[in-house]
Amino acid sequence: MAPDIEHPDSERYPFGGIPSSKQAGDRRLLIKLGLSFFLFGLINNVLYVIILSAALDLVPPSTPKGIIAFCNIAPALLAKLGWPYMLKGKIRYTRRIIGCCLLSFTGMLAVALHEALLSRLFGICLASLSSGLGELTFLQLSTTYSPAAIGGHSVGYWSSGTGAAGLLGAFLWWELRALGVEVGVGISSVLPFVMPLTYFLLLPRPAAFLDPTTSIAYSALPFDDPEIPTIDTSEASSLLENEPKSEAVFLTAADKWRLLKPMLFKYMLPLFCVYLYEYTINQGIAPTLLYPVPSPERYGLLSKIIHSVRDYYPLWQLVYQTTVFISRSSISLGIPPLSVRLLPLPAIVQLAILITLAYESAFGIFSEDYEGHSIAFVFVLVSMEGICGGLAYVNVFYRINQERPDPSTVENEELAKQECEFKIGSLGFSDSSGILFASLLAMPTEIELCKLQVARGKLLCQGL
Secondary structure (H helix, E strand, O other): OOOOOOOOHHHHOOOOOOOHHHHHHHHHHHHHHHHHHHHHHHHHHHHHHHHHHOHHHHOOOOOOOHHHHHHHHHHHHHHHHHHHHHOOOOOOHHHHHHHHHHHHHHHHHHHHHOOOHHHHHHHHHHHHHHHHHHHHHHHHHHOOOOOHHHHHHHHHHHHHHHHHHHHHHHHHHHHHHHHOHHHHHHHHOOHHHHHHHHHHHOOOOHHHHEOOOOOOEOOOOOOOOOOOOOOOOOOOOOOOOOOOOOOOOOOOHHHHHHHHOOHHHHHHHHHHHHHHHHHHHHHHHHHHOOOOOOOOOOOHHHHHHOOOHHHHHHHHHHHHHHHHHHHHOOOOOOOOOOOHHHOOHHHHHHHHHHHHHHHHHHOOOOOHHHHHHHHHHHHHHHHHHHHHHHHHHHHHHHHHHOOOOOHHHOOOHHHHHHHHHHHHHHOHHHHHHHHHHHHHHHHHHHHHHHHHHHHOOOOHHHHO
């Protein structure tokens, strides 16, 4: 729900200067829109996080955990490549969302009901394909809401939902891992059905955000943002295929390349770098950040959290996902977005964190007698890692969502709609490719860091 901020009467009310009796209904529409996109982000990403958090339990000890990350992102990358770049024409949101639900359900059942490594990897691939296509679909859906303030509202709550998915997924597996893979993952397999239920029963249509008497869309912003470009307030597209049929139009390959070129260094490279560093840390370095089990005498609170060496990796995941949730919720909480020129900053900080954590894992910054200092140090760095990753995600997608065409230059409304959908959909390739390259780096990174630990007499990584 957007925070209450003083505006002139024409801006304070969602559909222009209308009576307060109408304002409550309009605010309910915004709440329903925000809740819908929050649930989309939550459910679409929660299985992805559960699989990553369960990496140690899904593969044998001798198998690098990076293979889970690879299978958990490669199909998503193919989906984000295939749909926006290869396919053309109008998006059929209903078919996509139902398909995503069934793919996720089938994939998680395959993981739960089979112990063979190849069967579990196949199930993970299905769930990954669903997650990638779902992210693409819901971000594109946000561009169908006009004006840009409403689209930004959708993206803010979508991002918050994806952040909450990280927190919920890590926490769920922390609690469910004692039940085993079959029961724990089996319980999780029913979650995808929330997506079509939300889509059909809760999500308002874009036309609901137009004033039926003046056709002026809701224009109040959660905060002053001078960087929002001119918006088209005349478009009132529907969610599904209920629109009147019109002549088929679609973006050509030349159109897509024209739209893509300005985004390469502005949006895609910062997002790629953040995810490359972030997931190299999560899958290659974090599994080796191991310390002796804290004794109750020296570390009372910590000893209640860490009961075995295997508890460190889920703990780092929980810390990371908590801070990702906080930072991804920044826009929905009313915090102004980063300016475009500051979008590379999270990637720069993320690289410094990666180097520092790799050094801590390989050589140790504090002596072995002060493992409490090392644990606290890693806790802080992993928290910063999550904050940087979350800020990069929500701000990049928010900024691209706000790039709407000037209505005076629009010759074909359907083509302009497809351009907005393509631009935000094409960005998914950059974060997924960053995660994919990170999964390839993570496997040798984990092995080499473990060797360096063993060389200095620290043998904890061999027990995993």
